[in-house]
């Protein structure tokens with residue numbers, strides 16, 4: 001192994017050599033010793049990463065031990081030269097985030113939730129609408145327990161387990177291959193499997209193993225786990241596979257990712273096949289032919305829940321026919337063909353000690369309940385969200401009453417619930433136990449952090465601080481978001497550290513741009529960072545290096561890091577993929593500015609018209625009032641706006657939020673200062689589809705007979721086409737069904753190609 005020799009050799013050179021290959025420490029000068037210690041540190045680190053993170057050792061255990069012994073011998077002879085990052089202080093495992101990252105070949109999706117029988121009926125109805133199927137067309141669904149563990153993706157190549165990855169953010173997970181291999185129900189080899197097979201499922205811990213583990217932990221004075229899911233997650237995400245092996249974990253297979261050949265043509269068939277290949281599949285899985293059967297199976301599983309021996313938190317329904325699953329496809333993070341029917345949340349009563357107001361990154365004032373600690377579903381809860389001021393007052397955002405209009409007051413007895421691992425919420429209040437002196441909660445109308453006005457905009461249930469960048473709470477939250485894992489992820493500069501620097505007088509970080517001139521400012525300081533308590537040479541150097549490492553940043557991460565309202569990771573990736581460069585994105589946002597105003601005016605005018613019409617008992621005339629708001633808007637701005645909201649995954653609220661952020665002077669200047677210091681990496685556009693409709697702008701009009709509008713749109717977009725709502729000079733193709741009206745005439749006038757539904761299907765190869 002060439003690399004093993006490199007690792008050894010890197011440490012070996014220097015000094016007179018004895019028969020073991022090492023120079024006697026007594027013969028070395030301090031300079032030589034220091035150099036050798038530095039080479040040893042590099043070699044040991046390389047070996048550590050290769051072993052623990054990549055699971056691909058580059059030197060033998062014996063060679064590794066020899067390097068460590070040599071390191072220790074030199075440190076003994078030259079104690080003053082012992083490095084801060086000395087291998088002697090580590091126990092083999094690399095510090096902190098030691099798992100390698102794995103990009104999932106296919107994103108790991110999550111599931112939409114159903115909380116009532118009506119939600120289940122609506123799930124089926126939605127699928128029928130999407131597919132254009134009548135109510136009585138036969139449709140089959142599988143129903144199976146939703147295991148409360150953590151999901152894992154296992155990749156087999158040529159029948160051999162080559163990789164195991166956690167879900168992570170769905171796009172990128174952690175490499176836990178060595179740990180997964182210690183789980184007995186995960187086969188290392190398969191026979192008769194497709195050449196490439198990614199099996200997905202849930203790692204979980206059984207109740208008896210959980211109890212035994214906690215008893216051992218308690219005896220050893222170690223951490224006790226709150227529930228089997230935390231224990232399973234903590235056990236799988238161990239840097240030392242030996243620890244994982246000592247904890248009994250199990251794995252149920254219920255889905256798949258990349259495949260070189262289909263497993264079957266139904267969901268149930270595919271699961272059966274996984275069972276035959278040697279995976280545990282859940283025995284409570286059933287095929288149902290109606291929502292009534294699905295709900296009956298849900299009730300059976302709910303009744304058996306306590307005797308299963310492992311935790312489940314609901315029942316998952318999946319459309320059985322895989323061809324139909326393909327037609328339905330995915331929303332941004334969830335499939336349209338599956339849903340999780342959750343069990344009712346766990347409840348407990350406790351007293352509300354106080355209400356704190358937290359100010360978030362976008363200025364939202366969020367009320368947080370401080371509770372007398374209470375156990376809900378095995379977890380001690382002392383905070384819960386109260387959503388917003390309307391929720392406290394007993395009103396829903398549309399003005400209707402919640403909890404029968406009962407408000408929540410400090411001192412009240414309140415009912416707390418937890419569903420899954422989400423933040424606890426408050427459901428009800430007991431008026432019989434209300435203290436006589438309890439008064440309604442006065443929601444602040446100024447920001448508790450900066451004193452600026454906190455206002456509610458029309459249609460927004462949230463009150464927001466108007467302080468923008470002058471509000472310290474918003475600024476800190478923005479910085480915390482900026483350095484977060486999915487954003488800049490700067491090693492050694494996490495949430496705690498940005499708070500430290502935010503409050504620091506001599507080397508402050510008040511906005512993201514300040515991070516990237518931290519080192520330059522430090523150079524001009526009398527007291528250097530390296531000389532401060534808690535820092536030191538190495539950590540200051542490492543911090544500056546980690547910052548330098550992130551000066552080059554992929555466009556999607558930069559967009560996400562800005563923390564713009566409504567722009568999450570998925571929207572950021574959609575924007576990056578579409579615009580590919582920062583300059584193109586900014587140009588488009590700037591160009592769309594006048595149209596965003598018109599869009600908001602049109603929305604306001606529509607609301608007013610609806611109200612006026614309702615008062616006068618007449619039909620609302622929406623189109624004319626909306627059109628009026630758009631009067632006089634520069635067509636170029638309108639086109640830029642259409643292009644922005646036409647991007648797959650980007651709606652009007654994202655577009656408005658982008659435009660608003662970029663037009664605020666202080667905000668814009670702050671972004672410009674940041675970007676001036678970065679090299680933004682263009683994000684490659686998705687591989688150009690070879691479909692003849694890729695890159696074309698298509699409009700559908702009239703009645704479609706073989707698919708629904710939603711399906712036609714999703715399918716066209718999947719092939720790389722843009723689907724627009726109206727015909728313009730930019731339209732390439734109009735697909736017109738029977739009853740096509742003005743759009744067809746306009747297209748003919750503009751000389752745009754018009755085809756019917758069958759032509760369309762044969763064009764995209766679906767005929």
Ligand code: IVH
Pocket residue numbers: 109110111144145146147148149150151202254255316335338340
């Ligand atoms: S199917 C594309 N089936 O629930 C659909 N998920 O809330 C992939 N889960 O991330 C998921 N039991 O970790 C599926 N029987 C089951 C499941 C299950 C548990 C988990 C899974 C998923 C989460 C979504």
